[in-house]
Amino acid sequence: MEDPLSPLMTAIASGDRAALAGLYQRLEKPVYRFIQSKLNDPHESADILHDVFMDVWRSAGRFEGRSKVQTWVFGIAWRKVIDLRRKSGRMDLPGETPDIADEHVDTEAAVLAGQEAVHVRHCLGELGDEHRMAISLAFYEDMAYGQIAEVAGVPEGTIKTRIYHAKKLLLRCLSGRVTREARA
Amino acid sequence: MAREDIEALLPFYANGTLSDAERAEVEAALAEDPSLDLELSVLRAMRENLQSEEPGSPGEFGLARLMREVDREARAQPRAPARGIPVRFWQVAAALALVALVAQSLFLFDSRAPDYRLAGEADGQIVVAFDPEATEADIRALLNGLGLEIVGGPSALGLYELADPAGEVTEADLEALRGAPQVESADRND
Missing domain, CATH: 1.10.1740.10 (RNA polymerase sigma factor, region 2, helix turn helix motif)
Structure with a gap:
């Protein structure tokens, strides 16, 4: 087409x-x-x-x-x-990946937080440049991973890896937001 | 497909961009693993949330700014030729056009009528330097008395061009200007 x-x-x-x-x-x-x-x-x-x-x-x-x-x-x-x-010296280090192996994620809490714009924006803002870029294009613009790879000028596998890590970070962040709210 | 691969595809399952084969694999994994289904719910909620945001973009102001710069750039530098037409062609065409323009100008210059006059071209104009102490009223009185008008200036040196709307400035008027206290110097613009 x-x-x-x-x-x-x-x-x-x-x-x-x-x-x-x-x-x-x-x-x-x-x-x-x-x-x-x-x-x-x-x-x-x-x-x-x-x-x-x-x-x-x-x-x-x-x-x-x-x-x-x-x-x-x-x-x-x-x-x-x-x-x-x-x-301007604001670039995150390339290829930076989070250390998230032992973190417990309450996915049900993350589902709740995912419905609140303020939490979603906060957690997106916590991501590094490359992770945020991949998630932004996937969710704001509904781009396929191949398209995101073209925008970033990297192989498709790199985008899949970034998305995988970005998703883990987002889930952890969202879950933490709700858990902290519940404790407070 | 490994679980990590499925997880990496989940956001693209949520945004509907997977191929049929990939979608089938993800759906099979979702049917077997309820935790994946929960993750998918988070991703869908996030996507919906983000897409509902209306960005406060520059809109029409940004477009007006863009068009202003496009115009400014076009005035400063003519746009490059479209792709596929060799630059050499444009250089040759421009050179030929220039030759034609010069030839046409020479023809017009030679063939114009005796009383034909280009804009800014005038006979019998006077270039004057007024006394720095002279007021506008003094100068106006002098020029009105002689029937002269300012038709040019001031130049960077402070010189003005005077002309007689009725014809050529006479020698008597020139001498009157030279003798006037409001004028430092007056000469014909030959």
Whole structure:
């Protein structure tokens, strides 16, 4: 099935400003949400979003259609976020995995916490960059693991591993939130 | 498939992006292991929660900003040619267009009528430097008296161009300007 955003990219490559506006209107919210989930700073996120679409405008001619347009645009956003976080010294260590082997997780408590936005946001914020990125794209954007691997520029197996660890951390965090509330 | 592999696929089962084969494997594991089913409930609740958030994105303001920069960039630097057309082609085309433009300009320059005048091109204009102490009222009185108008300036050096709307500035007017206390210097703009 043809990517519905593909004709917009073709038009943008030939200098069509209306097509750029069309793509912006289609992807602005999810791309902004993705950036904001990494930076947690609305001004910085708005600047990065702007830079992403300027990159799209400048380099649309280099889009070869080997991935979905959405994946390509998220890839640009991810690289910009990583660059910014590296420059500002806020990047987590790559490949960082949690030590969670002996932690008891009350999954039923986690189910309850998972229904509360405040707990979900808190626990997502506790994850490292790469884990949070994978979970964000899986849950906010409903991306397949293959697509997330393309955005991140890593093998699919790496994304599965990150998702596995991210899920463990989230369950532990959510469970802990409810257990602490119950004790208090 | 190992339990860890199934667990890694659970979020993608929750978001509906697995292949048929992978989905069948996960469903078989879910049927055998109630704890996996509980985990799936957490993941579904999280996904639902996150997707219900409405991001406070820049929206139309962001789009206006984007379009402003696109315009600014287009003015500063013409857009690169579309992919697939060699840059060399555009260079040759631009050179030919330039040659044609120059040839056309020369033709127009040579063939224009004797009274044809380009914008900014004028005969008999005077360039003056006013006395720094002269007030606007002094200068206005002088120019009104001579029937002259300021048509250009001030330049970076503070010079003004004067012209007579009725025709060429006369020698008498030029001498009057040179003798006026409001004027430091006055010369024809030849």
